[in-house]
Amino acid sequence: MATPQAAQTIRPQQDAEPLLDCSKLVRRFGSRTAVDGVSLDVAPGETYGLLGPNGAGKTTTIKIVCGLLEADSGTVRVAGLPVRAAPGPAKRLIGYVPQEVALYPDLTVRENLLFFGRLYRLPRRRLERRVEEVLELIDLTARGEDRVDSLSGGMRRRLNIGAGLVHSPTLLVLDEPTVGVDPQSRHAIMESVRRFGDQGMAVIYTTHYMEEAERLCDRVGIIDHGSLIAEGTPRELVALVAEKDQVQLVASGDLTRYAEACRALPEVEGADVDRSDEGTVHAVVRDARSLLPRLLDLAHANRVQIRSVEIVEPDLEAVFLHLTGTALRE
Amino acid sequence: MRPVLAIALKDLRQRLRDRSAWVIVFLAPVVITALMSMAFSGTAAFHAKVAVVDLDHGTAAAGLLQTLRSPQLADTVSVRSYPATEEAAQAVRHGPEQAGIVIPAGFTAAVAGGRPEPVTVLSSVDYPLQAQLANAVATSFVAQVNADRLSVATALTAGALPADLPRLSAQAAELRLPVQARPADASGYALKGVSYFGPSMGMFFVLFTIGFAARGYFSEQRQGTLDRIAAAPLGRGTVLLGKSLATFAYSLAGLATTLTAAHFVFGARYADPLGVAALCVGMSVAVVCLTTLVIVVSRTERQAEQLSSVVVFALVLLGGNFVFASAGPAALRRLALFTPNGWALRGFTDLGTGVSGLAAVRDPLLGIAACSAVVALVAAVLFRLRRTP
Incomplete structure (x- = not known):
């Protein structure tokens, strides 16, 4: 994405009144509780990451924040305005970027931006000016008259974000904006999100990629089974497992059974399988070096062939493993 | 808004x-x-091409032909004469005619003498409506002739002299059956x-x-x-x-x-x-x-x-x-x-x-x-x- 002109860097105003204030949100679907007492706040200029696996309750939380779903209990305030009681003024401040590319493929890039801008009743001149600014920001000025179905996947993702920016929101809500995006576009999206924060926009960013959360977010909330189980800056969260080691075992065989066996060891705080690349078992342990022979014995007993072992610095992945006992990428 | x-x-x-x-x-x-x-x-511009074979050449046959060629039917029927039944049948079967009427020899004599001599209507499977029209015109003509004959017979029974027969016949022929039905739309024009x-x-x-x-x-x-x-x-x-x-x-x-x-x-x-x-x-x-x-x-x-x-x-x-x-x-x-x-x-x-x-x-x-x-x-x-x- 293009660099915006005269970008002003504004750091999170930690002491300022929160722009987004969610308190004890609960949402049930039948007997399943999708969001269970989530409370969080985001300050102006702050980028807040909501990190959790698929089905953890991130999207439901986001939909409650944006007024797309009603919470069974709890409140959401944007700049002090209650989303439920005064949805109009509160929604005007929110820019929503859904997980899927929510655009009209048979309309042009410009027509899409104009349409979403009109929903916010922007005056015509201002809307046209703003559409040009957004096109420049998402680096699609040259493709303004092209139909969306002729754009590449990365361009569509950028336009998807652009459509949430047309009305100049003060709170940008991005729901997994990099899912299914190539590395180059992913990098571009992350850079622009960083800039939105620098310009004073409050950003709430859901992801299940911990490296995105680590790189982008001033604060991260870890959500699992609908509950916010930890919150803090990435550094604060990693400090939770500072005394622990993270062991990565690249292996083949019945890794699920092996991870289960690992978890049964008292020194192991969490172990799970990541099958995203080659099979890897992640484990958060106390004193990896003395525990390693037992982990290898356990592998042998479970007929698991270990190809490599690495002891790495704890990161948010390790934090999640430590807190939930399972890996983030499920 | x-x-x-x-x-x-x-x-x-x-x-x-x-x-x-x-x-x-x-x-x-x-x-x-x-x-x-x-x-x-197609229905609005209905037209029938009718072949006519006159094997009689008498006054009754001429009357039927005159009816077919009357101004009232000019827009609906066009008539073409054929010398023989076979030729007319051929024209109806393969074109250009769509229906045919064969006036049999002795038709006029039969009208005068009372011996039935039926008119034949030639039809084509492709033009059933045209055959129906030809049949209706022939039937209508025969009905008119029968009405004339009834008038003359009534006059004779009432005491008219046989010598007056030509004059009575001519007078009867000039009388027309009253119009029994006229199509008209009750509400301005037809749908x-x-x-x-x-x-x-x-x-x-x-x-x-x-x-x-x-x-x-x-x-x-x-x-x-x-x-x-x-x-x-x-x-x-x-x-x-x-x-x-x-x-x-x-x-x-x-x-x-x-x-x-x-x-x-x-x-x-x-x-x-x-x-x-x-x-x-x-x-x-x-x-x-x-x-x-x-x-x-x-x-x-x-x-x-x-x-x-x-x-x-x-x-x-x-x-x-x-x-x-x-x-x-x-x-x-x-x-x-x-x-x-x-x-x-x-x-x-x-x-x-x-x-x-x-x-x-x-x-x-x-x-x-x-x-x-x-x-x-x-x-x-x-x-x-x-x-x-």
Whole structure:
């Protein structure tokens, strides 16, 4: 994405009144509780990451924040305005970027931006000016008259974000904006999100990629089974497992059974399988070096062939493993 | 109001970029109306080519020929004489003639003497109506001759002298049977086929708008654009209003196109243009209500597609879009009153037969309004039931 002109860097105003204030949100679907007492706040200029696996309750939380779903209990305030009681003024401040590319493929890039801008009743001149600014920001000025179905996947993702920016929101809500995006576009999206924060926009960013959360977010909330189980800056969260080691075992065989066996060891705080690349078992342990022979014995007993072992610095992945006992990428 | 218009214009723009929508709502009804118009204009310009074989050459035969060539039948029948029956039969069988009349030898003598000598009518399987016409003309002539003979016989029985027979016969021949029936329309002018099938086909294809709109709604839900719209600060019902406005405008444009083409190109005739416009508006409102019902009842794009197809075909079959409502059985005519298109066709039929003003459209508009209200009520109740856990 293009660099915006005269970008002003504004750091999170930690002491300022929160722009987004969610308190004890609960949402049930039948007997399943999708969001269970989530409370969080985001300050102006702050980028807040909501990190959790698929089905953890991130999207439901986001939909409650944006007024797309009603919470069974709890409140959401944007700049002090209650989303439920005064949805109009509160929604005007929110820019929503859904997980899927929510655009009209048979309309042009410009027509899409104009349409979403009109929903916010922007005056015509201002809307046209703003559409040009957004096109420049998402680096699609040259493709303004092209139909969306002729754009590449990365361009569509950028336009998807652009459509949430047309009305100049003060709170940008991005729901997994990099899912299914190539590395180059992913990098571009992350850079622009960083800039939105620098310009004073409050950003709430859901992801299940911990490296995105680590790189982008001033604060991260870890959500699992609908509950916010930890919150803090990435550094604060990693400090939770500072005394622990993270062991990565690249292996083949019945890794699920092996991870289960690992978890049964008292020194192991969490172990799970990541099958995203080659099979890897992640484990958060106390004193990896003395525990390693037992982990290898356990592998042998479970007929698991270990190809490599690495002891790495704890990161948010390790934090999640430590807190939930399972890996983030499920 | 701006967001409502934005949603409506966006929907219309999308539909107008969809070629299949153009074909179904604008092109297909005009083409079908054209075909219907051609079929029915054939009936209006009915003409029979009749071969005549005169094997009698007497005065009675000359009388029949004179009848066939009379000015009254000049527009309907053209007559060509053939010397022999076989030649005439050949011309009827293979063209150019469509029917034939063979006046047998001794026909005049038979008329005078009373010995029956029947006229033969030659027919072709391709032109049954023309054969019926030839038969009717011959039968009518024979009926006239029989009437003359009856007059003469009555005179003779009453005491007239045989010497007066030629004079009595000539006098009787000048008398004509009274006209027994004259076709006349009770309400101004006869309904043209195109005046019925123009709006009928227009409505049939406009009902497909239900499917377009319902599928479009679920497609937006799937794509996430509906959520994106809902995230904007819009009033309650803005999305529904915007989408309904687009469906209404699209239906109205489809009907208006078909009826304009039916009138200006194919000669459909209606007594009151305002009545036609009112029926089109009423029918478009009904399409909006039906679309809402299909969206409320369905859960997926596929369900919406299937349900809208069922609704369209049920309505056109019950409403009489494929046949003249008056040609159907009484039960079907009653069922048509439960459909908005059935009511609209009733209105178009009245307007097409010269009835004008409120009398032509009041009942149909009330009927359409009642059907639309019931559909909207059912949709509202189902919507509430679905939202209640």
